[in-house]
Amino acid sequence: MRIVVALGGNALLKRGQPLTAANQRANVQVAAKALAPVAREHQLVLSHGNGPQVGLLALEGAAYEEVEAYPLDVLGAETEGAIGYMIEQELGNLLPFEAPFATILTMVEVDPDDPAFENPAKFVGPVYEKAQAEALAADKGWVIKQDGDMWRRVVPSPLPKRIFELRPIQWLLEKNTIVICAGGGGIPVMYEKGKERRLAGVEAVIDKDRASELLASELEADLYIMATDVDGVYVNWGTPQQKKIDRATPDELDAYDFAAGSMGPKVEAACAFVRQTGKLAAIGALADIEQIVAGKAGTIVGNG
Numbered sequence: 001m002r003i004v005v006a007l008g009g010n011a012l013l014k015r016g017q018p019l020t021a022a023n024q025r026a027n028v029q030v031a032a033k034a035l036a037p038v039a040r041e042h043q044l045v046l047s048h049g050n051g052p053q054v055g056l057l058a059l060e061g062a063a064y065e066e067v068e069a070y071p072l073d074v075l076g077a078e079t080e081g082a083i084g085y086m087i088e089q090e091l092g093n094l095l096p097f098e099a100p101f102a103t104i105l106t107m108v109e110v111d112p113d114d115p116a117f118e119n120p121a122k123f124v125g126p127v128y129e130k131a132q133a134e135a136l137a138a139d140k141g142w143v144i145k146q147d148g149d150m151w152r153r154v155v156p157s158p159l160p161k162r163i164f165e166l167r168p169i170q171w172l173l174e175k176n177t178i179v180i181c182a183g184g185g186g187i188p189v190m191y192e193k194g195k196e197r198r199l200a201g202v203e204a205v206i207d208k209d210r211a212s213e214l215l216a217s218e219l220e221a222d223l224y225i226m227a228t229d230v231d232g233v234y235v236n237w238g239t240p241q242q243k244k245i246d247r248a249t250p251d252e253l254d255a256y257d258f259a260a261g262s263m264g265p266k267v268e269a270a271c272a273f274v275r276q277t278g279k280l281a282a283i284g285a286l287a288d289i290e291q292i293v294a295g296k297a298g299t300i301v302g303n304g
Contacts, residue, residue: 001223002173002223003042003045003221003225004046004047004216004219005038005045005226006047006048006225006227007049007227007286008226008228008229009049012024012027012048019055019056019126028090032087034227038293039095042293043176045173045215045216046179047181047211048184050183051184053082053184054079054125055124055125055152057079058072062140071201072155072201073187076183076186076188077105080103080184081103084103085103087180088103091178099178100172102180103183104168104181105187106163106182107163107165107186107189108161108186108187108211108214109163110161110188110206111161111190116158117156117158120155121157122154122157122204123153124152124155124205125152127148128144128150155204156205157185157204157207158188158202158204159206160206160210160211160214165181166218166219169181169219173219184206184208185210186206187201188201188202188204190202210272212226212269216273222280223281224270224273224279224280225283225292225298226282227286228266228284228285229285231288231297233266237259245299246299248299248300248301249274249301249302250271250275267301270283270299270301274303278303280295281300281302282300283299
Protein backbone atom coordinates (compact mmCIF):
# COMPACT_ATOMS: atom_id res chain seq x y z
CA MET A 1 0.00 0.00 0.00
CA ARG A 2 0.92 3.65 -0.32
CA ILE A 3 0.71 5.02 3.25
CA VAL A 4 1.02 8.61 4.40
CA VAL A 5 1.93 8.94 8.09
CA ALA A 6 1.72 12.28 9.87
CA LEU A 7 3.96 12.16 12.93
CA GLY A 8 2.66 14.18 15.86
CA GLY A 9 4.93 16.63 17.60
CA ASN A 10 5.31 14.13 20.45
CA ALA A 11 7.27 11.90 18.07
CA LEU A 12 9.99 14.54 18.10
CA LEU A 13 9.68 16.15 21.50
CA LYS A 14 7.67 15.05 24.52
CA ARG A 15 5.56 17.68 26.24
CA GLY A 16 7.67 19.62 28.72
CA GLN A 17 11.01 18.19 27.49
CA PRO A 18 13.89 20.64 27.01
CA LEU A 19 14.28 21.64 23.35
CA THR A 20 17.63 19.93 22.85
CA ALA A 21 18.96 18.18 19.78
CA ALA A 22 19.73 15.10 21.91
CA ASN A 23 16.12 14.81 23.08
CA GLN A 24 14.81 15.18 19.55
CA ARG A 25 17.29 12.59 18.28
CA ALA A 26 16.24 10.10 20.95
CA ASN A 27 12.55 10.54 20.11
CA VAL A 28 13.20 10.18 16.38
CA GLN A 29 15.03 6.91 17.10
CA VAL A 30 11.89 5.62 18.85
CA ALA A 31 9.74 6.73 15.91
CA ALA A 32 12.10 5.08 13.43
CA LYS A 33 11.88 1.73 15.23
CA ALA A 34 8.10 1.84 14.96
CA LEU A 35 8.10 2.94 11.29
CA ALA A 36 10.81 0.64 9.92
CA PRO A 37 8.60 -2.50 9.70
CA VAL A 38 5.96 -0.50 7.80
CA ALA A 39 8.58 0.91 5.42
CA ARG A 40 9.81 -2.62 4.64
CA GLU A 41 6.36 -3.73 3.48
CA HIS A 42 4.74 -0.58 2.08
CA GLN A 43 5.43 2.65 0.21
CA LEU A 44 5.88 5.28 2.90
CA VAL A 45 5.46 9.07 2.89
CA LEU A 46 6.12 10.91 6.16
CA SER A 47 5.13 14.33 7.42
CA HIS A 48 5.77 15.69 10.90
CA GLY A 49 5.00 18.44 13.37
CA ASN A 50 7.41 21.30 14.06
CA GLY A 51 5.70 23.65 16.52
CA PRO A 52 8.30 23.48 19.31
CA GLN A 53 11.19 23.68 16.83
CA VAL A 54 9.80 26.77 15.07
CA GLY A 55 9.20 28.38 18.44
CA LEU A 56 12.77 27.70 19.53
CA LEU A 57 14.23 29.19 16.34
CA ALA A 58 12.02 32.26 16.80
CA LEU A 59 13.37 32.74 20.33
CA GLU A 60 16.94 32.30 19.12
CA GLY A 61 16.36 34.87 16.40
CA ALA A 62 14.82 37.33 18.82
CA ALA A 63 17.92 37.09 21.03
CA TYR A 64 20.10 38.35 18.14
CA GLU A 65 19.03 41.97 18.10
CA GLU A 66 21.42 43.18 15.39
CA VAL A 67 19.05 42.01 12.63
CA GLU A 68 15.29 41.69 12.23
CA ALA A 69 13.91 38.31 13.32
CA TYR A 70 13.38 35.77 10.56
CA PRO A 71 9.74 35.17 9.56
CA LEU A 72 7.86 31.96 10.32
CA ASP A 73 7.94 30.68 6.72
CA VAL A 74 11.77 30.75 6.71
CA LEU A 75 11.90 29.12 10.14
CA GLY A 76 9.50 26.44 8.88
CA ALA A 77 11.82 25.69 5.98
CA GLU A 78 14.75 25.38 8.39
CA THR A 79 12.89 22.89 10.57
CA GLU A 80 11.83 20.80 7.56
CA GLY A 81 15.50 20.33 6.69
CA ALA A 82 16.69 19.64 10.24
CA ILE A 83 13.90 17.23 11.18
CA GLY A 84 13.97 15.50 7.80
CA TYR A 85 17.70 14.93 8.24
CA MET A 86 17.19 13.22 11.60
CA ILE A 87 14.35 11.03 10.29
CA GLU A 88 16.34 10.02 7.20
CA GLN A 89 19.38 9.11 9.26
CA GLU A 90 17.66 7.15 12.03
CA LEU A 91 15.24 5.31 9.73
CA GLY A 92 18.08 4.64 7.32
CA ASN A 93 20.05 3.04 10.14
CA LEU A 94 17.32 0.40 10.41
CA LEU A 95 16.53 -0.27 6.74
CA PRO A 96 18.64 -1.85 3.98
CA PHE A 97 21.51 0.32 2.77
CA GLU A 98 20.02 0.66 -0.71
CA ALA A 99 16.68 2.11 0.55
CA PRO A 100 16.49 5.64 -0.91
CA PHE A 101 15.35 8.66 1.13
CA ALA A 102 14.53 12.26 0.25
CA THR A 103 13.44 15.24 2.30
CA ILE A 104 11.52 17.80 0.24
CA LEU A 105 11.12 21.43 1.29
CA THR A 106 7.41 21.79 0.63
CA MET A 107 5.63 25.06 -0.11
CA VAL A 108 1.89 25.04 0.57
CA GLU A 109 -0.41 27.75 -0.72
CA VAL A 110 -2.91 29.45 1.59
CA ASP A 111 -5.66 31.99 0.94
CA PRO A 112 -4.85 35.56 2.03
CA ASP A 113 -8.52 35.96 2.95
CA ASP A 114 -8.61 32.88 5.17
CA PRO A 115 -10.45 33.80 8.41
CA ALA A 116 -7.65 32.19 10.44
CA PHE A 117 -5.66 35.41 10.04
CA GLU A 118 -8.27 37.16 12.18
CA ASN A 119 -8.13 34.53 14.95
CA PRO A 120 -4.65 33.10 15.65
CA ALA A 121 -5.05 29.66 17.21
CA LYS A 122 -2.04 27.48 16.30
CA PHE A 123 0.35 26.78 19.18
CA VAL A 124 4.06 27.24 18.49
CA GLY A 125 7.10 27.15 20.72
CA PRO A 126 7.59 26.05 24.33
CA VAL A 127 5.08 26.28 27.18
CA TYR A 128 5.25 28.99 29.85
CA GLU A 129 3.75 29.91 33.16
CA LYS A 130 1.04 32.53 32.68
CA ALA A 131 3.03 35.48 34.02
CA GLN A 132 6.03 34.67 31.86
CA ALA A 133 3.85 34.22 28.78
CA GLU A 134 2.14 37.56 29.37
CA ALA A 135 5.50 39.31 29.74
CA LEU A 136 6.78 37.79 26.49
CA ALA A 137 3.56 38.70 24.70
CA ALA A 138 3.87 42.30 25.81
CA ASP A 139 7.53 42.46 24.81
CA LYS A 140 7.31 40.69 21.45
CA GLY A 141 3.76 41.49 20.33
CA TRP A 142 2.65 37.85 20.54
CA VAL A 143 -0.84 36.48 20.89
CA ILE A 144 -0.94 33.86 23.68
CA LYS A 145 -3.52 31.29 24.74
CA GLN A 146 -3.83 28.66 27.43
CA ASP A 147 -2.58 25.16 26.53
CA GLY A 148 -3.59 22.77 29.31
CA ASP A 149 -2.14 24.10 32.56
CA MET A 150 0.40 26.29 30.73
CA TRP A 151 0.44 29.10 28.16
CA ARG A 152 1.92 29.29 24.66
CA ARG A 153 2.24 31.60 21.69
CA VAL A 154 -0.40 31.20 18.96
CA VAL A 155 -0.23 32.20 15.29
CA PRO A 156 -2.69 32.03 12.36
CA SER A 157 -3.34 28.56 10.92
CA PRO A 158 -4.96 28.94 7.47
CA LEU A 159 -6.20 25.92 5.51
CA PRO A 160 -3.89 24.45 2.85
CA LYS A 161 -4.96 24.95 -0.77
CA ARG A 162 -2.16 23.53 -2.92
CA ILE A 163 1.11 21.61 -2.51
CA PHE A 164 3.61 23.04 -4.98
CA GLU A 165 6.14 20.18 -4.84
CA LEU A 166 3.57 17.47 -5.56
CA ARG A 167 5.12 16.42 -8.89
CA PRO A 168 8.66 15.90 -7.55
CA ILE A 169 7.19 13.91 -4.65
CA GLN A 170 5.33 11.70 -7.14
CA TRP A 171 8.50 11.23 -9.21
CA LEU A 172 10.40 10.09 -6.13
CA LEU A 173 7.65 7.64 -5.19
CA GLU A 174 7.86 6.12 -8.67
CA LYS A 175 11.45 5.21 -7.73
CA ASN A 176 10.29 3.70 -4.40
CA THR A 177 11.84 6.50 -2.37
CA ILE A 178 10.80 7.07 1.25
CA VAL A 179 9.78 10.73 1.16
CA ILE A 180 9.67 13.15 4.09
CA CYS A 181 7.68 16.24 3.10
CA ALA A 182 5.09 18.83 4.18
CA GLY A 183 6.79 19.02 7.57
CA GLY A 184 4.98 21.28 10.00
CA GLY A 185 2.12 21.60 7.52
CA GLY A 186 4.49 22.87 4.85
CA ILE A 187 6.01 26.30 4.26
CA PRO A 188 3.07 28.75 4.11
CA VAL A 189 3.05 30.88 0.97
CA MET A 190 0.47 32.93 -0.93
CA TYR A 191 0.21 34.87 -4.16
CA GLU A 192 0.54 38.56 -3.43
CA LYS A 193 -2.55 40.58 -4.23
CA GLY A 194 -2.16 42.75 -7.31
CA LYS A 195 1.04 40.98 -8.40
CA GLU A 196 0.57 38.27 -11.01
CA ARG A 197 2.13 34.91 -10.08
CA ARG A 198 4.36 36.32 -7.35
CA LEU A 199 4.66 34.03 -4.32
CA ALA A 200 5.55 35.33 -0.88
CA GLY A 201 5.99 33.72 2.50
CA VAL A 202 3.31 34.06 5.18
CA GLU A 203 3.62 34.61 8.94
CA ALA A 204 1.55 31.55 9.81
CA VAL A 205 1.72 27.82 10.54
CA ILE A 206 -0.50 25.44 8.58
CA ASP A 207 -2.08 22.58 10.52
CA LYS A 208 0.07 19.53 9.88
CA ASP A 209 -2.82 17.07 9.84
CA ARG A 210 -4.86 19.07 7.30
CA ALA A 211 -1.83 19.58 5.04
CA SER A 212 -0.99 15.88 5.31
CA GLU A 213 -4.60 15.02 4.42
CA LEU A 214 -4.31 17.13 1.26
CA LEU A 215 -1.00 15.41 0.50
CA ALA A 216 -2.47 11.94 1.03
CA SER A 217 -5.47 12.74 -1.16
CA GLU A 218 -3.37 14.18 -3.98
CA LEU A 219 -0.99 11.19 -3.85
CA GLU A 220 -3.95 8.77 -3.95
CA ALA A 221 -2.73 7.09 -0.78
CA ASP A 222 -4.39 3.86 0.30
CA LEU A 223 -4.19 4.78 3.98
CA TYR A 224 -3.66 8.02 5.89
CA ILE A 225 -2.46 7.67 9.49
CA MET A 226 -2.09 10.37 12.13
CA ALA A 227 0.34 9.00 14.72
CA THR A 228 0.01 10.64 18.12
CA ASP A 229 0.51 9.89 21.83
CA VAL A 230 -2.92 8.35 22.50
CA ASP A 231 -4.22 5.02 21.24
CA GLY A 232 -7.24 6.44 19.41
CA VAL A 233 -10.14 8.86 19.46
CA TYR A 234 -12.22 8.99 22.64
CA VAL A 235 -15.64 10.39 23.44
CA ASN A 236 -16.03 12.04 26.86
CA TRP A 237 -12.24 12.28 27.09
CA GLY A 238 -10.90 12.90 30.57
CA THR A 239 -14.07 11.79 32.34
CA PRO A 240 -15.08 8.49 33.97
CA GLN A 241 -17.34 7.91 30.95
CA GLN A 242 -14.56 8.15 28.36
CA LYS A 243 -14.75 5.48 25.67
CA LYS A 244 -12.50 4.72 22.73
CA ILE A 245 -13.97 4.68 19.23
CA ASP A 246 -12.55 1.69 17.36
CA ARG A 247 -14.26 2.23 13.99
CA ALA A 248 -16.53 4.96 12.67
CA THR A 249 -17.78 6.66 9.54
CA PRO A 250 -17.31 10.40 8.99
CA ASP A 251 -21.02 10.95 9.53
CA GLU A 252 -20.86 9.16 12.87
CA LEU A 253 -17.91 11.28 14.00
CA ASP A 254 -19.74 14.46 12.99
CA ALA A 255 -22.12 13.82 15.90
CA TYR A 256 -19.38 14.48 18.48
CA ASP A 257 -17.40 17.54 19.53
CA PHE A 258 -13.65 17.08 19.84
CA ALA A 259 -11.15 19.53 21.31
CA ALA A 260 -10.15 22.18 18.76
CA GLY A 261 -6.57 22.31 19.99
CA SER A 262 -5.85 18.58 19.94
CA MET A 263 -8.09 15.82 18.55
CA GLY A 264 -10.51 18.03 16.62
CA PRO A 265 -8.24 18.79 13.64
CA LYS A 266 -7.20 15.13 13.40
CA VAL A 267 -10.80 13.93 13.25
CA GLU A 268 -11.61 16.61 10.67
CA ALA A 269 -8.62 15.59 8.55
CA ALA A 270 -9.53 11.90 8.77
CA CYS A 271 -13.12 12.57 7.72
CA ALA A 272 -12.04 14.85 4.86
CA PHE A 273 -9.66 12.19 3.50
CA VAL A 274 -12.29 9.44 3.63
CA ARG A 275 -14.92 11.63 1.97
CA GLN A 276 -12.50 12.78 -0.72
CA THR A 277 -10.98 9.41 -1.60
CA GLY A 278 -13.20 6.62 -0.25
CA LYS A 279 -10.06 5.13 1.36
CA LEU A 280 -9.29 4.61 5.06
CA ALA A 281 -7.83 6.99 7.62
CA ALA A 282 -6.63 6.15 11.11
CA ILE A 283 -5.65 7.91 14.33
CA GLY A 284 -3.61 6.14 16.98
CA ALA A 285 -0.38 5.71 18.89
CA LEU A 286 2.91 5.64 17.03
CA ALA A 287 3.92 2.54 19.00
CA ASP A 288 0.91 0.71 17.52
CA ILE A 289 1.59 1.67 13.91
CA GLU A 290 1.97 -1.90 12.61
CA GLN A 291 -1.32 -2.89 14.21
CA ILE A 292 -2.97 0.26 12.87
CA VAL A 293 -1.87 -0.64 9.33
CA ALA A 294 -3.37 -4.10 9.90
CA GLY A 295 -6.64 -2.51 11.06
CA LYS A 296 -6.29 -3.92 14.58
CA ALA A 297 -5.51 -0.77 16.59
CA GLY A 298 -6.25 2.93 16.71
CA THR A 299 -9.45 4.52 15.49
CA ILE A 300 -10.21 3.50 11.89
CA VAL A 301 -12.35 5.90 9.84
CA GLY A 302 -14.01 4.65 6.67
CA ASN A 303 -17.22 4.76 4.68
CA GLY A 304 -18.27 1.19 5.44
